[in-house]
């Protein structure tokens with residue numbers, strides 16, 4: 001398949017923001033794609049060339065791309081940078097400059113999907129001395145063979161910024177539409193089919209593989225997909241909750257566990273074979289031979305999958321150490337035995353999801369915990385069950401929470417007793433309570449008039465961080481709490497003076513006013529231009545002392561997100 005053919009679909013995807021349309025476009029593309037190419041095309045439309053769990057970075061930095069564009073278009077680097085300032089997107093810059101290209105390329109080859117895919121896949125394998133030059137050559141070769149519109153998408157894929165808005169849900173719908181749905185199904189049947197696609201994705205963690213299976217084997221094939229020990233499955237995560245009371249009010253008695261500040265470990269056992277995977281499904285078995293030893297001694301099942309949190313322990317004091325210490329263990333590829341002695345670890349187990357041929361995900365949390373207790377013979381201080389209480393007493397839970405913080409852990413997880421194990425992203429069933437994070441200074445870009453008695457005030461504010469490269473402000477949250485009446489008034493008076501445009505109850509203002517914002521956590525969010533959203537943002541104060549050019553940047557938001565998200 002020619003890359004140009006795929007590019008036509010990228011362009012179509014980019015021209016609509018409708019999720020339904022996007023999934024129709026993709027569905028047509030998937031149907032037209034030859035089966036053997038399907039796994040690659042499904043990855044490429046997500047803007048990647050490796051399944052996400054492989055965590056392989058292509059390693060192309062902005063500066064390197066600027067050099068590659070300059071080299072292949074014959075323009076000076078400065079000119080490329082200027083254009084980039086204007087577009088804010090090196091893909092568009094590459095396209096625009098390629099149209100004006102000064103250098104005619106001699107041997108132009110027609111790019112195929114396979115060729116582009118293979119070249120991009122080579123990038124992370126280029127390491128060591130001279131690797132920067134080699135990468136630059138690889139990427140330059142691609143761009144110079146590309147037509148202008150092809151260059152746009154090659155550049156974006158290499159930078160990991162596709163901008164075609166193909167979230168996982170859209171890919172799932174497109175696969176189902178292309179190969180499994182006839183359009184005549186009842187609503188129930190349709191949702192059953194979509195759920196099956198989700199379910200299989202959670203098992204194999206690669207939509208490329210799911211698409212191929214759906215095309216070749218249909219529903220029948222999908223329903224036969226089973227957990228394969230040694231292949232990680234998507235982990236369940238918690239939703240952020242603001243207050244302990246809220247959860248108790250909603251669910252009554254719940255299980256409360258320490259939320260440990262370490263690395264999520266999904267441990268697979270198959271007879272004498274063991275694997276340890278991180279939350280991002282990376283295989284770290286080699287880095288943790290000590291964990292494998294614990295498992296050998298302690299796991300009393302022939303086959304199982306259990307989950308827990310690995311903590312680094314201070315050799316001298318026996319106390320848990322911050323995540324940074326553990327991350328040395330995760331990244332280490334040599335001298336592993338030495339590291340095992342220097343930074344010993346402790347595993348705190350909290351779930352069992354598979355036991356001797358049986359998937360336990362549909363069982364209640366309490367049942368799974370019981371199974372876990374049965375199959376784990378704890379090794380004191382090394383391999384043990386997560387600390388847990390079962391309670392509906394807010395005071396008791398609060399004491400447990402304070403204690404967890406005193407022990408330098410992140411907070412608590414409140415788990416609904418009869419909740420199943422739900423694969424994938426943050427869903428209900430587990431609720432995390434953590435202290436508020438470091439404040440951010442953000443710019444107000446729009447605001448909305450209040451209701452009823454507050455209709456004379458602007459009471460809800462859209463916040464944005466700064467992109468220092470383009471000077472643009474990117475939204476990252478909506479804040480409406482934490483202000484006194486006086487503060488609402490001040491905000492309203494200040495913002496009224498800088499209104500640029502009004503639309504219904506919303507006013508768009510010049511990005512001038514900086515405010516300090518507290519929040520509980522940062523999440524990835526497609527709703528905001530920055531791609532990140534603040535959970536529970538609260539007003540702290542107006543920063544009259546700061547101009548918008550001093551507001552926090554998108555990279556700070558990203559760093560904070562990563563520091564809380566953990567490498568594990």
Ligand code: AMP
Nearest residue numbers: 257258259260263264279309350386413
């Ligand atoms: P977060 O990273 O804030 O979304 O929280 C989810 C992470 O908390 C999981 O991936 C685990 O690594 C970690 N965690 C720590 N202790 C627990 C626990 N007792 N139960 C579930 N997850 C836990």
